[in-house]
Amino acid sequence: MEITQAYQLFFEYLEKTIPLNQTSQEIIRNTFAFRKLKKRQYFLQEGNIAYHTAWIAKGCLRTFTINQNGMEQTMQFSVEGWWATDMFSFLSGEPAAFNIEALEDTSFLILDKIGRDLIFEKIPGFERLMRILIENHLVAHQKRLNAALSLNAEERYLIFLKKYPDIVQRVPQHLVASYLGITPETLSRIRKNLISG
Template sequence: MTLDPALILHHVAMHISLSSEERDFFISLLQYKSVNRRQFLLKEGEVCKHSSFVNQGLLRGYTIDTNGFEHVLNFAPPGWWIGDMASLITQKPGVLYVQALEDTKVIQLSKSNQEVLCTRVPKFERFFRILTENSLVSSYRRLTDTVSLTAEERYLNFCRKYPMLVQTLPQKQIASYLGITPEFLSKMKRSLLKKK
């Protein structure tokens, strides 16, 4: 299976410039995968062996607590990366489920191919450092928002972060991301509409 690498190449070009040879080498290391709606790309207890770039579709990353409740940590629409970063780095079993919310096509780069890539094309070290820094900042903001903002403020932040998903995601998924019930989310949205 092959996919058009235009989106991932555009994403890379936002951070580093590649020669045609470097670009071709990068493309040669990529793997392509289709994930059907509701299918898992990764499950808790598995070792994350790839970074996955969403070319088309939508994925969500979540955990399940001891009471069986799901906690959505992030969504990955086209142009976003997703994976269990701690598991990828340590190569130990992870805690994250990564599931397709719709039929999805991803471009994957294995950990071993990433290391080959960074050795052969050192500028990719900078690219992956930027990705890691962005992920760290996003996780930090999400943590501080969770403990310091109201549910309404978290919802408005969600709308800014994922504007393309606000109208398309099921309420249940948004509520899980915000750490509230779907009923409370509906009530809060009605209240926000009244304020406009």
């Protein structure tokens, strides 16, 4: 993916919500930097500080933690048009608990905290956009927490299938299992069960 195209996609994404004049576009070009990762490379590693937030132009990033027992817990798959960072670390400047790796060759734009504050100040509506984004993110998280605490593995898998039919096609099955908080074996059995009856 070309850098010009990445900004173009980002402008289109933003213009769904806020109008951008030439000046605003210029500010964005100067604050968001373009980056690429090859499959299996890391955007962030646990223990480091998340200096950036990423907006995905092309590809897929996976955010995950490693729990006490050394098992990976996938928090999120971020595809085109989504954001990715360790919000806690980005906001607090403390070391990150999350790892973020590329599942495919991925092109994205990155923003640091200084850039973010600058944009909040210079581009009217941007802070509102971020607030609304996070509000919706929170709502999605509430639903997922609810599902995690009160639904069984099969029910959670069906919700995932319905909500992210594209992602299911795109990422390995054991990572879907890790997103759902179950073992690959259990997911395999759930799928078998759904197919046969």
